[in-house]
Structure formats: C-alpha cells, structure tokens
Amino acid sequence: MTGPDLATAELTLTGRLTTASNATFLGRIGDAAVVYKPVAGEAPLWDFPSGTLAHREVAAYVISQALGWDIVPRTWLRDGPLGEGMVQLWQEQDPAQRPVDLVATDHLPETGWRGVLEGEDESGQRITLIHEDSPALRRMAVFDLIVNNADRKGDHVLAMADGHRYGVDHGLTLHRDHKLRTVLWGWVGEALTADELEGIDRVGDALHGELSHALTDLLSAEEIAALAARCARLRSAGRFPAPSGQMPAVPWPLF
Structure with a gap:
C-alpha cells in the first residue's frame, strides 16, 4: 500500500515556528511531518521581489537534485490551509552534533574544524x-555559491545522526545580483575537489535542458542566466572565493 499523495492529500497544521521571520508552520500529510511556508505569510523585503521566497525554496531543491548531493530535503509547492506555499519534509536532527558553533577562542578544537571570524560575547x-x-559541509558551501545564498545561518545546517548534513531555509537565494552571506567561509582560496567540480558541471550541463525548464516557473529568465554564469565562473576559478562586494559576508544573526 502506498502513502498519501504529498501534493494533494490534506495538509494539517500542528504548530508554528514563532522565531521565523516569515510565517512558518509545522504540519502533517498523512504520516509525513512537514514544514509549510505560505506565500501569503512572506514578509516584504527591499532586495527580493515580493511573493517569490517559496518559489526560491523549491528552486534550491531542484538545483540540489541536479547536483546529486541531497543537500536540500524534498521541497515542493502546493496548496495549504493558508494558500499556496512551500512544503518541505521535516528532518529530525541530532541535537548532540553542532556542525557550526561559537566557542571560546582560547579553547579552539585542534583538528577537524575551520575558523571563520572572531569577536566578543556580552x-x-x-x-x-x-x-x-x-x-x-564543503558540498553545502559549494551549493551556497551556486545558488547565491544570502542567509546561510548556523542553524540552517541540520546535522543528521548518520553524518549527513541538510541545508534548509533557502528563500533568500538565486538573486541575479551578488548576495552571498554565509557562515561557511572556512575554505577560502582552497582548490575545489574533482567531486565538487563534477557537481558544478552537472548543474551547468543540466541548465541546457531539463533543469532550465524546471526552473522556468520558479525564477525569472535573468535569475536563471545569473545561475548559469555563477556556475561558469566557479568552474573556471576552480577554488573557493573570498568575500567580495559591499554586502556583509555573514548573515545576522549568525544563528
């Protein structure tokens, strides 16, 4: 017996994430736990077109699929109790793992970690x-470069018990202008691996066919062209870039 159709079966709300800047609800479709973000609950932004964040979340998932790295949990557009919105399968992360953290500078771990920036607490x-x-996490950093992620906070990295890392909250992505703001700056200047370059190539190649078609209803033509240009620049450079432009290099707050 198959489960309910996630695109059409009843979506029941079970709670709300009150810390989110846009209306974000927890819900269920049959036995599946989901996150639901209605377009009607998106707060207006000065630098992103109104009513487009849910579409950008779905576009980020589509690009993640093209990369082949399973970075973004399954995400789709559908109708819900508050109208059309983005729906994403809920991921139960391992609370014992913190892929991104703030630690005392005089107690930094010796291996296995990269420092990003220093500051002072209260x-x-x-x-x-x-x-x-x-x-x-390197793969996620490459993904963020491709989708021009303007909001990779520490809590947007979900640690799974098996070591897998999911990235969530991709409403502020895929702008045609440079918007990159991320906490994943630990590899600046380092060469991309063959695996990472192959992932970029998969996206670039797919933009000549099925991927471009899939993105047509989610992004503008200018945004799709900018995506292709970012892939080409990153592939040509062959390494992680340093922060650039007038925008802050990290989101605020960091978590």
Missing part, C-alpha cells in the same frame, strides 16, 4: 565562529 570574552571541516 562579557567581553573572545569567541570564534567555527564550522566542521567535512566533505558534507
């Missing part, structure tokens, strides 16, 4: 933003 203690040095 008491004046020096602290450092760090993230794990893992293939899974």
